[in-house]
Amino acid sequence: MENQETTTPIEQSALRMSEPSADISADDLQVLGADEDCRDMCRALEDTAATPFATIDVDGELRYFHRAHSSHGRLVWGMALVAAAAVCLSIFLLKPTTSVIPSRSTKDFTVFKAAPQAGRSALQLPASHESIALSGREGRYPASVADVADGRLVYAPVVASQVEAAGQAVATHRVAIPRGETYQVVLSDGTQVWLNTDTRLTYPEVFNGVERTVYLEGEAYFKVAKDSRRPFIVKSKAMETKVLGTEFNFRSYPDEPEQVVLVEGSVEVSSHGSSSSVRMKPGQCAQADERGKVSLRETDVEPYTYWKDGLFYFDNCSLESILKEIGRWYNVDVELRSHRQASINLHFVADRHKSLAYTIQLLNQMEKVKARMVGGRLIVE
Amino acid sequence: MRESRDFDTMFKEWYRPFFYFAYRYVKNEEVCRDIVSETFEVLWQNYDRITPSTAKSYLLSVLRARCVDYLRRQHVHDHYIQYIAELNDTFFEEGGMEEADRRVVMVRNGMEKLTPYNRHILEECYIHRKKYKEVAEDLGVSVAAVHKNIVKALRVLRKELRQG
Numbered sequence: 001m002e003n004q005e006t007t008t009p010i011e012q013s014a015l016r017m018s019e020p021s022a023d024i025s026a027d028d029l030q031v032l033g034a035d036e037d038c039r040d041m042c043r044a045l046e047d048t049a050a051t052p053f054a055t056i057d058v059d060g061e062l063r064y065f066h067r068a069h070s071s072h073g074r075l076v077w078g079m080a081l082v083a084a085a086a087v088c089l090s091i092f093l094l095k096p097t098t099s100v101i102p103s104r105s106t107k108d109f110t111v112f113k114a115a116p117q118a119g120r121s122a123l124q125l126p127a128s129h130e131s132i133a134l135s136g137r138e139g140r141y142p143a144s145v146a147d148v149a150d151g152r153l154v155y156a157p158v159v160a161s162q163v164e165a166a167g168q169a170v171a172t173h174r175v176a177i178p179r180g181e182t183y184q185v186v187l188s189d190g191t192q193v194w195l196n197t198d199t200r201l202t203y204p205e206v207f208n209g210v211e212r213t214v215y216l217e218g219e220a221y222f223k224v225a226k227d228s229r230r231p232f233i234v235k236s237k238a239m240e241t242k243v244l245g246t247e248f249n250f251r252s253y254p255d256e257p258e259q260v261v262l263v264e265g266s267v268e269v270s271s272h273g274s275s276s277s278v279r280m281k282p283g284q285c286a287q288a289d290e291r292g293k294v295s296l297r298e299t300d301v302e303p304y305t306y307w308k309d310g311l312f313y314f315d316n317c318s319l320e321s322i323l324k325e326i327g328r329w330y331n332v333d334v335e336l337r338s339h340r341q342a343s344i345n346l347h348f349v350a351d352r353h354k355s356l357a358y359t360i361q362l363l364n365q366m367e368k369v370k371a372r373m374v375g376g377r378l379i380v381e
Numbered sequence: 382m383r384e385s386r387d388f389d390t391m392f393k394e395w396y397r398p399f400f401y402f403a404y405r406y407v408k409n410e411e412v413c414r415d416i417v418s419e420t421f422e423v424l425w426q427n428y429d430r431i432t433p434s435t436a437k438s439y440l441l442s443v444l445r446a447r448c449v450d451y452l453r454r455q456h457v458h459d460h461y462i463q464y465i466a467e468l469n470d471t472f473f474e475e476g477g478m479e480e481a482d483r484r485v486v487m488v489r490n491g492m493e494k495l496t497p498y499n500r501h502i503l504e505e506c507y508i509h510r511k512k513y514k515e516v517a518e519d520l521g522v523s524v525a526a527v528h529k530n531i532v533k534a535l536r537v538l539r540k541e542l543r544q545g
Contacts, residue, residue, distance in 0.1 A: 007532045014535070015528055017464060020408075020510040024460040032467050043468050044538045045531075047488040048507040049408065050401045054485050058396045061414075062389060065421060126410055128508075169509070172411075 014041035052128050067254060112327025112334040121183045123153065124174040126202070134175070134183065142171065144188065144205040155188040158206050174202040177218070179331035182307070187214075190225035191232060194308045197329050198253070219251040221308050238288050242268045242277075249304045255324065260286045261304040269294055307352070312359070314348040319369060322348055323380060326363075330356045332373075337381035341369060388428060391436065392421055398478035399444055401485060406448035406465050408510060416451065420444045441472055484542060491541030495534050502530045 007015070013031050017024055018041075032038055121134045123141065132139050134148055141148060146156040153175065177183050177199045185193045188206045195201055199218025213233045224232045224243045232243040236252035239260065246265030252258045260269055262280045270277035271292040278294050280286055285299040306313035312329075314322050320342040327334040329352060336342055350362050360371045360378070371380040399420060403413040420443050424431060431439060445466070452462055471477045492500055505516045506527075513531075517524045 051489045
């Protein structure tokens with residue numbers, strides 16, 4: 001029986017070895033190897049570290065895994081954008097959350113598959129697996145959050161030098177936006193980010209390093225606060241953009257090539273596959289193909305940013321891409337019953353905040369397609 | 382032929398224990414998720430070639446190799462790697478992975494039984510990765526006091542683990 005007052009030698013060893021960032025000596029290892037009790041104690045303490053992960057959503061991880069490995073059984077990654085100045089980057093990412101399943105016959109094929117509802121927009125703290133619904137001022141938010149109101153999450157502004165001096169551990173935050181919603185975040189450096197539907201942005205609550213790095217899954221419009229000493233880096237599955245202070249739209253969804261559209265400033269885009277990077281100018285769109293090769297082309301930038309203003313805006317776009325976007329926003333399965341029609345181009349502008357029924361009506365008014373809801377799915381022929 | 386159903390079963394059964402295994406080495410959630418995901422990818426790509434009876438230990442070896450690789454690239458001292466490897470060798474035993482899953486649940490239960498103060502110290506050290514001295518300073522107590530608290534907590538946890 002252990003004496004309640006004194007710590008046994010074995011307990012002392014376990015205490016010493018299991019301290020975070022401990023210097024473990026060869027003697028320590030000998031004790032560990034020889035004594036089962038010691039190993040057991042160390043394991044118990046190490047298991048304490050793992051307790052927040054006892055609630056990992058394994059089913060969710062499995063779904064994510066299959067999405068990443070569905071097409072060609074190969075992991076298809078997106079592009080990384082490096083924006084140097086005000087860049088409006090629209091990055092389309094080949095992300096397998098919604099796969100296009102072309103039918104083998106000449107009959108219908110599914111353009112878009114709805115996802116199980118993810119709930120409200122939320123601020124997540126990955127390390128402790130907490131998820132806080134962004135429902136207004138009443139929520140209990142971390143201290144680094146200055147304000148939450150009306151679709152806007154604002155972090156307290158932090159001066160870079162303050163952060164470096166403090167040298168504190170900084171938490172990683174993630175904002176998760178479900179289908180049918182958009183949200184705006186103002187980061188601690190003043191960077192404004194508009195998040196589109198079905199998007200997750202992961203970032204440190206305070207930028208305290210030599211770079212400001214965020215991770216994007218989905219679509220976001222960035223207005224990066226100027227900071228010449230610290231480039232702002234947006235990483236997606238396949239691409240990376242480096243920016244110093246710029247405006248751009250970065251689009252990285254699972255079922256399409258990643259795209260970055262630059263509005264203002266300059267940006268360096270590189271894809272994870274290659275070591276080279278491409279410098280973009282305003283009015284250009286960078287797109288990564290399946291093999292990660294980035295190509296540039298001139299484009300009008302406005303169409304890529306209207307989502308931010310609550311609009312569907314398609315200027316001479318294929319019916320397939322229009323339907324995919326509608327499916328994603330309203331979170332409905334979309335089935336296109338004619339291959340031939342998939343590639344017809346349409347000009348379509350609509351208010352995202354109108355109901356699906358209304359949007360379908362508008363689509364039909366163009367008299368090029370017949371769209372209707374059947375059993376909760378959008379059938380187009 | 383890829384049996385998605387069977388792969389899914391293995392994934393659901395092994396994901397958390399793999400994660401715990403990796404987390405002992407790499408105290409970074411995102412990196413662990415990546416490494417565990419890569420390990421399942423190995424299973425996915427080689428599904429036809431891996432026999433079910435050896436799959437578990439094979440994948441644990443892959444997982445371990447990746448964790449060690451990661452730590453080496455971070456220039457972590459070899460002794461630390463050996464320390465964790467020693468603690469993790471139970472995973473390779475019969476029933477080791479299931480045991481790991483149960484253990485974490487029991488440790489959680491044990492933590493519920495601690496006083497709030499005690500639990501706080503334990504969490505500061507092992508979940509928030511603070512050194513004993515740091516925690517002592519934060520609380521305005523001596524390092525010896527922190528040690529005593531951890532030993533107290535450890536005894537409660539071990540009691541819980543023995544009962545389970």
